[in-house]
Amino acid sequence: MIALEFKHGYAAGMTSPVQRIRPRRHGDARGWFTETYNRDTFAALGIACTFVQDNHSLSVPAYTLRGLHFQVPPRGQDKLVRCIRGRIFDVAVDIRRGSPTFGHWVGAELSAENGEQLFIPIGFAHGFLTLEPDCEVVYKCSDTYAPAQDGGIAWDGVGIDWPLPLGTRPELSPKDGMQPPLAGFDSPFAYDGRPLLPLA
Template identity: 45%
Template sequence: MLVWSTPLHQAAIIEKEPITDNRGYFARSFCTKTLAAHGLPFHMVQTNIAFNHHARTLRGMHFQLPPYCEEKIVTCTQGTLFDVIIDLNRESPTFGKWYGLTLSAENGLSLYVPKGFAHGYVTLTENTSIHYMVSEYYTPSHESGVRWNDPAFGIEWPLTEQLIISAKDEQWKDFNLNVDGMVLSEGVVHG
C-alpha cells in the first residue's frame, strides 16, 4: 500500500500495490501501521456505503462538527466519480483550498480525508458505489456542510448541469472565508 501526499495539508491518496498471478490479485486496502508511518493515525469505528443509480449525482459537501469531527477514507468500489475535499481548518496552511481527483473501481485509489475537511463527490457513471471508513460514529445533530458551488471555494467540477442533488445539499449557505470559523483537527470551533 502506497501513501501519497496531496496539495492540501494532511490529506493523502492511498494506492493499492496488487500482487498478481493467473488467479487475479491480492492487495492491502487499509493498514493502520502504514498510515501511522505517514503521520495518519486513523482509527476506524464505522464503515458506510453509498450507491448512486445515476451519473451526475452530487453529494456534499459534508462534515461533522465537534466533538464528532471525523476522518474518512473513501474508495469507489463500482463505477467512477470525481471526489472533492475542502480544507476548513482555519489554522491550516491550506485553509479554504479544495482538491479533487477521480476515484474509480478501475484505478483503485482511495482518498484520506482529515478532520475538519468537507467532502463530496459527483458520479461520472451510472451505478456508482463509494465505500467510507470513518473514525467517528455518524451523529446527525452535529452534521454540517458547505454548498457544492459556493464561489468562496471555486471548485472546478467536471459536471455542473442536470445534477441530481438532495434538497439538504442545495440549502447549505455561502461560506465567508474572512469570517466563518470552522472545525479544526483538534475538534475546536473558531469563529
Template identity: 50%
Template sequence: MKLLKTDLQDVVIIEPTVFRDDRGWFFESFNEPRFHDELSKLGLPIPRSFIQDNHSSSQKGVLRGLHYQLAPHAQGKLVRVVSGSAYDVAVDIRKGSPTYGKWVGAELSAENHRMLWIPEGFAHGFVALEDNTHFLYKTTDVYSKELERSIKWDDPDLGIDWPAGADFIISEKDRQASPLKDADLPSLYTPGSTQALTLDIIGDSRGSLIALEKSSQIPFEFRRVYYIFGTQPEVSRGFHAHKDLRQLAVCVSGKCRMLMDNGVTKEEIWLDSPTKGVLINNLVWREMHDFSPDCVLVVFASHEYDEKDYIRNYKEFTNLVAAAAVSNEAV
C-alpha cells in the first residue's frame, strides 16, 4: 500500500500493492493497521473505524454529489471503483481551514485499483466515465437523512473542473443543492483550542440526569474514562499537555478551577456544576487548582493512557506549539 499526497493535505490517493501472475491478480483492498501506519507516516490523523459499506451502480454521465453529513454523524469515506471508471472529487468545506473551498479530483477505475481517502469535513462527489460503473465506499458513520447535506456540483465559487464533453445525469435533489456560501457547514477542528459546554439535563420531579455519549457534546470516540477525587487542600494537578489526546472534563460533584494555555493565550474556567463541561483539544497545557473537598472531576479521553503522548515540560510544549504554527503557515 502506498499513499500519495494531493493538493488537500488530509485527502490522499491510495495505491494498493497488486500481485499479478498468469492466473490474474490479487490485492488487499483494506488493511486497517497498515492504513493507519501509512497515515501516521504522513502526519495525518487516524480516522474512526469504518462501520458501513455502500455500493452504487451508475451509467456513463451520472453525477452524484457533492454530499456530506454533519456531526454527530459526519462521515469519512474510503472510496474505490470495481467496475468501469469515475472521476472522483473531494472539497474542503471546514470553516476556518487554510484550504477551505479548495477541491481535488482523481480518476478511479477497475483498471488502476486506486482508492481515495476523504476524511470528515469534506464534501464528496463523482461522475461515472463508463456505463456500469460500480462504486464502493466504506464510511466511518452510518447514513443519517436528517444530517445529510449537499453542495451544488457546479458552484462557480468552487470551479470544479469536471470532465469535458459529458452529458451529465443529475438527480433533482442534487440540482437543488445549496452553493457553498449558503451551505450548512462543519467547523475546522483546531488543536490548541478549548470549548466550554453546557450539558443538557434530562429530568422530572424525581430528579435530574445527564447523558454523555459521542455526539455534539463529545465530538470524538472516547476510549478511557477516569475520575479524580479526594484531592488534598492546597494541591494542584495537571501541569502537562498532550500531543494527540482530546478530553472532556466535567465536575460531577464540588468544583475546581481549570487553567488552560495554548501557548499564546490563557483561559480560566470554573467547573462548579454537573451541567458544565470543558472540551480540551490536543496541544493545550492544563492545570487544575482550588479543588473543593467534595470535588469529583470526571474526564472522558479519546485514547487509552500512553505516557509517550504527554508533554510534561512547559518549554517543550511551547516549542511544539511554535513548530505547529510554522507548519500550518507553510500549508
C-alpha cells in the first residue's frame, strides 16, 4: 500500500481521522511549558473521546519496532501518542472495512525536541520505530487494555517506508514478529465516511 503524501480531491475543510497535534511551547530563561492535552481544545479539533488509561514505554535499542497494534470492538482504543525522550517514527494504518484508503498509512517523526503528538482513532493499526537508543513513549488510550480484544498485523506487510538503515532488521517482540498480514484480514471496524488524508 502507499503513504499518503499527495493531495486528495475530497471536500475542502475535511479533516483526517488521524491528526498531527503541535502543542505550543511557552519558553523563557527557565525553559518551557506546554499543555499536552485539553479536553475543550481537542474537542474543537473533532477529537471528543474520553481517555481512561496512560501507557509509558522505554525502548533501549535503536530501531526497536512496536506494532502494528489495535483492539477490536467493543474495546477499541483511540490513542494520543508522544515521545518524551529520543525520536520515533510513528505510524497509523487504515484498517476500516470499506474505506477507500484501506491499507494506506501515514507516518510522522515524534521527538522530545519537537513535542508533536499523533492522534490515532479506533479503526487504525498503530506502531512506531525508535530512531535512537533509549526512547520513551507515552500515550493516552480511550479504553483500558483488554487481552481478549488485542489484535495486530505484520509490520512489514503494508509497504510502510520505515526509516531503517539498509540491511537493518528492527528489534521485535516474539509476538510482533508473528503478526498476520493485512491481506485476508476480516476487519471488524466500519468506515465512518472520513478517508485517511495526508498529515497536515
